[in-house]
Amino acid sequence: MLHAMVDRTMTVSIEQIEEKVKREKTALRTRERKAELVYPILVAVGLLLVWEAGSRVFGVPEYLFPMPSAIIGTTVKNWMLLLNETWVTTVEILLGYFASILIGVPLALAIFHWPVFAKSIYPLLISTQAMPKVAVAPLLVVWFGFGLLPKVLIAFLIAFFPIVINTIVGLVSLEREKIHLAQSMGLSRFDTFRLIRLPHALPSLFAGLKISITLAVVGAVVGEFVGGDSGLGYQLMVANGAMDTPLLFAGILVLTLLGLVLFWLVEALERWAIPYQERTNSMGVSS
Amino acid sequence: MTQLAVEARTTAKVPPRAADQSYLAVDNLSKIYVADEGTVRALDRVSLEQRRGEFVSIVGPSGCGKSTLLMIAAGLTSSSDGEVRINNKPIIGPRTDVGIVFQNHVLLDWRTALENVMLQAEARKLDRATSEARARQLLNAVGLAGFEDKYPKSLSGGMKQRVSICRALIHDPPHLLMDEPFGALDALTRDQLVLDLQRICAERSMTILFITHSIAEAVFLSDRVIVMTPRPGKIDRVIDIDLPRPRTLAMRDSSKFVEYSREILNIFLARGVLREN
Numbered sequence: 001m002l003h004a005m006v007d008r009t010m011t012v013s014i015e016q017i018e019e020k021v022k023r024e025k026t027a028l029r030t031r032e033r034k035a036e037l038v039y040p041i042l043v044a045v046g047l048l049l050v051w052e053a054g055s056r057v058f059g060v061p062e063y064l065f066p067m068p069s070a071i072i073g074t075t076v077k078n079w080m081l082l083l084n085e086t087w088v089t090t091v092e093i094l095l096g097y098f099a100s101i102l103i104g105v106p107l108a109l110a111i112f113h114w115p116v117f118a119k120s121i122y123p124l125l126i127s128t129q130a131m132p133k134v135a136v137a138p139l140l141v142v143w144f145g146f147g148l149l150p151k152v153l154i155a156f157l158i159a160f161f162p163i164v165i166n167t168i169v170g171l172v173s174l175e176r177e178k179i180h181l182a183q184s185m186g187l188s189r190f191d192t193f194r195l196i197r198l199p200h201a202l203p204s205l206f207a208g209l210k211i212s213i214t215l216a217v218v219g220a221v222v223g224e225f226v227g228g229d230s231g232l233g234y235q236l237m238v239a240n241g242a243m244d245t246p247l248l249f250a251g252i253l254v255l256t257l258l259g260l261v262l263f264w265l266v267e268a269l270e271r272w273a274i275p276y277q278e279r280t281n282s283m284g285v286s287s
Numbered sequence: 288m289t290q291l292a293v294e295a296r297t298t299a300k301v302p303p304r305a306a307d308q309s310y311l312a313v314d315n316l317s318k319i320y321v322a323d324e325g326t327v328r329a330l331d332r333v334s335l336e337q338r339r340g341e342f343v344s345i346v347g348p349s350g351c352g353k354s355t356l357l358m359i360a361a362g363l364t365s366s367s368d369g370e371v372r373i374n375n376k377p378i379i380g381p382r383t384d385v386g387i388v389f390q391n392h393v394l395l396d397w398r399t400a401l402e403n404v405m406l407q408a409e410a411r412k413l414d415r416a417t418s419e420a421r422a423r424q425l426l427n428a429v430g431l432a433g434f435e436d437k438y439p440k441s442l443s444g445g446m447k448q449r450v451s452i453c454r455a456l457i458h459d460p461p462h463l464l465m466d467e468p469f470g471a472l473d474a475l476t477r478d479q480l481v482l483d484l485q486r487i488c489a490e491r492s493m494t495i496l497f498i499t500h501s502i503a504e505a506v507f508l509s510d511r512v513i514v515m516t517p518r519p520g521k522i523d524r525v526i527d528i529d530l531p532r533p534r535t536l537a538m539r540d541s542s543k544f545v546e547y548s549r550e551i552l553n554i555f556l557a558r559g560v561l562r563e564n
Contacts, residue, residue, distance in 0.1 A: 177393045180363045185410035195406070199397045262298035276397045276438045 040067025056273035066246040075253060077214040081235070082254050088231040090258065093213075100212055105205070106162040108167035118151025125221060129161045134222050141227035151223030151231070156221035158211040167209025203277055206270040213266050217259045232258075309375075310335040311360065311462070316369035318355050328519035331371065335513060335522060337494060339352065344497040345513045346551060348560045352499045352520030354390070357466050360496060361385055372461070380534050383411075386455030388468040392447035395441040400426060400446075401435040404453045411458055416469055418457060425453040428482050444477035452480070453521035456487065463488075463495045469504065485533060506547045507534055514554050523554055524541045 017156055048068045053285040054060070057193035062070060075082065111118040140150040174197050182192040225232025232255050270277075318330040329352035337343045342392045345353045358364035360371050362382040371378045386407075394403045397485060401422055408418035426435055429449040439447055455463060469477040481504055487496060499505050505512045507526055514523045528547055530538060538544055 117319055175391075175393070177389045177391060180381075181357070181387065181389070181393050182362060182363070182383035182384060182410075183409055184361060184387045187410045191410065195409070196395065199395070202397075274397065276440065284519075 001264060009210065015089060037042075057202040063243050063245045066249055070246045071249040071253065074244075075250040078247060082232070082250060084252055085230060085232045085235045085251075089217075089220050089224065089233065092151040092231065093155055093216045093258075093262065095152040096149070096219055097159055097213060097216040099152065099156040100163055100216065101209070102162030103156075103210075104163035104212075105167055107160075107185040111164070112171045112242045125161070125164065128157070133157045133219065134226075135223075137222055137226040140223070146227045146229055150227065151220050155216040155219030158222075162211040162215065163205075163208040166204045166211070169200060170204030173195060173204065174200050196280065202274050206274065208265070210263065210266050210270070211244055213262050216258055217255065217262065221255065308339045309336050310339040310341075310373065310494065311335075312370075312372040312375070313356070313360065314370045315370065316356070316359060316371060317367050318352065318359065319366070319367045329520035330359075330366075332522050333515075333522055334369075335344070335525075337496060340492050340496055342488065342495045342497065342508055342510045343513060344499055344509040344511070345515060346499055346502060346505045346511050347515030347520065347523075348517050349500065350518050351515045352518065353515055354466050356520070357464050357496060357498050358561055361387055361464050369561070382435060382462075384460060385462045385464050386458065386460035388448075388455045388463070388465040390467045390470055391443075392439070394447055394449040394450055396439055398443065399436045399438055401449045403439070403450050404457055407454050407457050409541060413458060422453065425456055425487075426450070427485060429453060430479070445472050445480070448472060449480065449483075452484070459491060459493075461494060463493050465495065467499045470500070477501075482536070484508065489533060493552050502548050502551045503539060506530075506544060506551070507539065512547075512551065514551055516558055517560055523558070526550060543546065 031224050051068050052069060055065065060067075066074075107121075111121060118260070137150070137154050144150045144153070178190070178196055178200070182196055187195065220231070221233035221236075224231040225237060228234040228237075234253050236248055236251045239245070239251060294395060313333060313335045316330055316333045317328075321326040323533075332419060333352075333356060335343075346358065347353045359366050360378075362371075362378045362380050373382070373384070385541075395406065398406065401419070404422040404426065405418060405465055408415070408422070423435060424431065429452060431446060431449055434442065434446060439450075442450065448471070452468065455465075469480055472480065485508060495508075497505070497508060509528050512528060513524045514526065515521065516523045526547060530541075530547075552561070556563065
């Protein structure tokens with residue numbers, strides 16, 4: 001036994017061991033990556049199958065809980081309608097979202113730069129947030145009618161608060177030592193902002209942007225619920241009224257997909273803007 | 288206690304650092320912090336002088352106000368009373384004729400090692416090409432060749448602090464202020480950085496104010512060690528370190544080195560900073 005081990009150390013070079021460890025590591029990583037893709041799909045497909053089978057076995061009526069096959073069938077059958085409504089809703093979401101960025105970020109900068117302004121506006125800001133936006137929606141319909149504007153406004157109202165707060169948090173959280181460093185280098189206030197404070201605030205700003213995009217979706221749909229003549233939210237109401245539950249599910253499916261796509265777009269933008277960032281995924285596990 | 292300038296040293300023994308001109312003058316400096324829990328006397332009428340080209344260390348227990356003293360000397364914190372002068376001119380705002388190494392590396396996550404060093408050059412609008420060559424040369428001098436394009440997240444703690452030292456040196460500051468720069472590092476890394484620092488300093492005529500709680504570090508690097516009392520921070524004693532340069536690690540076992548260390552240790556023992564049972 002002892003002789004065998006001695007022989008091994010003689011014959012196996014450290015380079016060979018290194019190669020072996022590298023190979024194992026690569027294989028492990030590939031397996032993990034596959035698992036990340038395969039397992040969720042397996043679970044989802046499994047659940048759908050159980051759902052489908054359960055519906056058939058117990059004869060659940062379609063108007064209560066349609067089977068996946070029925071939902072997918074309805075989605076495919078109504079794809080033209082759903083696509084049109086998706087377009088309408090997407091425009092509302094994006095307009096509201098961009099408005100919340102265009103107003104939220106400068107507002108955050110102003111609050112950060114002028115303490116007096118911050119003190120005067122902050123209670124108002126908190127109040128608008130405490131006020132349920134859904135309750136204001138009918139009022140917006142009264143004022144602005146059934147068109148695009150009230151939906152955009154509601155999406156904006158819901159989405160802009162997290163952007164303001166997260167931007168402020170990012171700006172304020174700069175360490176004292178970094179400010180001292182900037183001062184010792186003779187950086188002007190503007191250059192300190194441009195070179196240090198703003199890039200420092202970016203991760204926090206993006207956290208706000210990611211929360212807000214999902215909220216903007218909610219805002220647009222609420223707007224369509226309250227007073228609309230088009231959009232996915234309106235279509236949900238119509239399907240509901242007609243007891244067309246499969247179409248209702250189809251609408252929810254499309255809205256979910258829309259929300260996911262928009263979220264991924266913001267995340268891709270974040271990855272592009274701050275590539276140096278150590279990232280955490282949605283479950284807070286660093287990857 | 289206004290004059291703590293020490294008698295002229297025998298300059299012959301330490302030729303590279305020889306200097307007599309007074310550069311930094313701290314005059315009856317006090318700093319009081321007011322907090323909810325009551326006031327804190329961080330500095331109590333501290334006076335000291337530093338000559339041009341001199342390496343002065345301030346040693347003291349945690350919370351003795353030595354970092355505060357450095358921040359006031361940098362013009363980054365206001366004093367409650369007293370004055371700090373550079374070349375006889377009182378400091379009224381943040382000084383820009385300095386390089387500062389902070390306790391933490393204070394690197395910007397979104398810049399590579401090289402870009403972090405270059406921040407100083409960009410801020411001062413120094414010539415880009417010359418500065419970059421210099422930055423590379425400095426990074427090389429602290430053993431970071433090949434790490435220029437790495438982001439801080441992939442550097443070790445010691446490497447990050449090295450980058451921050453390069454950043455403090457790239458503009459050749461007349462005054463280098465170091466606030467416990469090696470405090471967070473392991474013993475081997477500290478030794479290496481202390482050696483690197485000595486070598487880099489020997490190459491230029493820099494005046495260095497160095498804050499530390501390590502007696503060995505202070506004795507090894509300094510021309511003069513200022514020992515501070517526990518809070519409220521006062522100057523306890525000023526010790527001239529008369530050891531030839533360049534100093535070597537082996538010198539730490541020499542009787543003179545041990546004597547200096549023992550002297551400082553005895554002050555701490557007498558003040559109750561350290562207790563032997």
